[in-house]
Amino acid sequence: MLKFNELKLHAQLLQNLEKAGYTTPTPIQAESIPHLLEGSDLLGIAQTGTGKTAAFTLPMLQRLANRDFSLMPCEPRALILAPTRELASQIKESLDKYGEGLKLKYAVIFGGVGQGTQVNALRNGLDILVATPGRLLDLMNQGHCRLGRVEIFVLDEADRMLDMGFINDIRKIIPKLPPKKQTLLFSATMPGEIASLAAKLLHNPKKVEVTPPSTTVEKIDQRIIHCKKADKNQLLKKIINEESTELTLVFTRTKHGANKIVDYLNFFKIPCAAIHGNKSQSAREQALENFKQGKIKVLIATDIAARGIDVQGISHVVNYDLPVEAESYVHRIGRTARAGKEGDAISFCDETERDALKRIEKTIGLKLSAENFVGVPEQYVKPSKETNFRDPRAVRGPRPEHKPRPERGEQRNEQRPAARAPQSTDASKKPEDNRKPKVGFKFRNRK
């Protein structure tokens, strides 16, 4: 089997790979690295978990190393676009790991956080910029970043960019890149729009395909559990408690759904957290870090937030809700069985999800083994807004004071002075109660 030291890589890179414990390149690395070192464009069809990040960062680091000139402020030498903050951060972590000792400068920029540090990093000059499209475009429009000197451009997870609606941002970014550059495009699947983007963007690309689109990783034990929607929480708890789960990643369709699962599991003293678009960047990072370190064993995520999560040791992926798009199923379950390990993917299917299941089975070309689950009555008190989630037995606080809505057309701020006016003790002068009258019955004394 091919070893890294046969790939003509820089001695420092080999040393860093050894330190990371990698001796053998994964198939995508073995196939891509020689082409990329020669300067070819590349179309990589690969999903996460295949080692694609090292496949493009290693040759990029090698090509940019030994720089003997000063960096230009705001003009990075290489640009990596990733769809999510998590993926972008992980790529930056890979650069730090693989590029240690090369004296190159990297930074990651994404939305949802202040731009000050990111602008400073750009001003100080960068060899490699990792970015999500929205924030990059923002900073470009403000004049903090120019792409005219980009030598290497990587578009990672292009199909996800399309799913997440970033394709227009990307179409605006691409013309700002110089015509002469090395371009790499990675995508797990090749929908028509990405294929035509690739055709325009890449020049005589080498094509490397490691996992054919829409096939699932062989080391994953996949099964379906048919159940009622209302029994899903209980089923999840049972799996966490009774199966030998190490780290469990649970996928829900909605952010609200993810929060509700956290409430439920916390009630039963199962430490967990949710990551989704409504959580702040720091809350997402904290949750992910706790999950990575095993401080929490269960992470509940929506598809978008989970994109790019690279956590070793996810033993179980649970599809609490089946994904609407069959392709997402492949992405989701690919979070387990990473780096050669085995994993379990368990999908709940309620009565409304049968069609989604059929589509998934058609896409992966496999009839999944199925079982049934019927819940039993149990004591679960849904936490109210006033309940302290960490202590489900916490006593409900008083109901918040009722504040009448301003009349239609009335300015909200006109209401305020009246609301602050000192309370009169005269009952007749009490402000009118705008609430609906209570509906009830009056019993009259019948003679």
Ligand code: AMP
């Ligand atoms: P990726 O597909 O880039 O997200 O990588 C998946 C995981 O495989 C990451 O945790 C990498 O650190 C790990 N990895 C990458 N290359 C190798 C390798 N050659 N040998 C072992 N693990 C690797």
